[in-house]
Amino acid sequence: MAKVITYGNFKGGTGKTTNSAMMAYMLSKLGYKTLLADLDPQANATSLYLRTKQRITNDVVTFNKTLMSAIADEDLSDIIIEIKENLYLLPSFADFTSFPLFLEKKFPDSQLGRVTFLKGLIDKIKDDYDYILIDVPPTLSTYTDSALLASDYTIIVLQTQERSLIGAEAYVGYLQELIDNYDANFDILGVLPVLLKNNSKVDEATLNTAKEKFGEENLFKNLVKNMERLKRYDIIGIVDSDLEGKHDIHDKRVMALYKKVTEEMINRLDEIESQKKD
Template identity: 30%
Template sequence: MGTTISFGIQKGGVGKTTTTAISSYLLADMGYRVLAVDFDSQGNLTGMLTQKNIYDFTEHTVLQALQEKDPVPYIHRVRDNLDILPAEDFLSILPRYIYREYKGKPTDLLRETLDVVKEEYDFILIDLPPNLGDHTINGLTASDYAVVMLQSEPFCYDALDRYLEFLAGAQANTNPDLVLAGILTTMLDARATIDSSILDQAKEDFEDLVFESVIRRRSRIKEFSIEGIQNRLKADRDALAPYQSFIKELIHRVKERQIQ
């Protein structure tokens, strides 16, 4: 049975998609069978992993998988050990479908859909959109673990408490088995004093919930979104190293929890 992990916070541009994409890539490289789920109608995870136009997947996306409660026909192979359930902007109509046509519990649709293939993968990683709406509650309800993103800047830090409250609401009402895997600091600018201050404050406020791994700003990471994730050059290895450290921490936390 696979482990489902979502990446989210209600703030855009904080590294959710990049982290989901690179984590999927690295887990697949380690030999794990991985399904990446693009649950953001912007489709950026789809574009980054497949290097295709998101509209190449029109009518063959996670939306159709949800409508049929069967993801199998809509899963796209990216590379060995790595598949994706793609998205494009029609995913934005999901709330209308849920409340007008879907007959089940609105928060359970993604979980029920992914359950069909959960045994086929070691990890299912969900890229959540930057909001606290139906997509996010479905994503958290489908997850075994949640990684909360913290861009080291004031607006994202201000959003952190509300997202954790939202996550607690999911635990109380729709998914009592959901575990907060931790808070991952991203896009840290080592030259900016405020970035370091926010990281220090997060560690003081949330202690061991904050991952030791920190994702710093690197131009090579931005280039991955255009060129695809690569691991050939020293610049690639340097860019991927913090994510490799994060993956090791994440796997340790997951295994530690499973033993308990």
């Protein structure tokens, strides 16, 4: 059964989409059957993965239905597509902006019914995957509530700047509210630092502050460095030297970095799971 992980921060532009997409990609390379669920109406993760699929297979994907129509039919599997071996996408569409209104109409008298509806749909497909990673908007919203209440874990993505740190702190407070209000059952898997600028004193100072606020043991030891190559992937799709037979050192560095980060995520998860059994 899949472990469901939501990536979050209330500050936009921290790298949630990039990191959830790259870590899902790396999980698939490590042999885990992985689904990236794009629960952000902006659909940036969807665009990245469709470009990646086109890069790998030369296929241009068309859909017969949208995420909202799949939700209305209560069957997410209808629109899940394979990107490559072991990697799948639950795509988002512009009409997903109507999700909160849909829930209000479906559950006019039950806030709990609204925020747990998506969990029921995700639970139906959990047996099909080893991991389900969820990308959500950087807002306190129905999307984030629904994703977190469907999750086993959350990763806080922290860009090394003051506003991102404030957003991360607000996110942690919000997580506690969900636990208190809905008896939510998820754990924080860790805080993933994303460097705004490599070898910067400001970044280093923000990291030190984050260690004080969250505890050094809760920060990923492997940092996501600022890599210009990642920005290109939004335009051309993820470049995988192993699949394409190319040997570009920059692409190899990206994959090497995310291999370390993803393996640390797996180790963190295994540690928490073993502690639960004890």
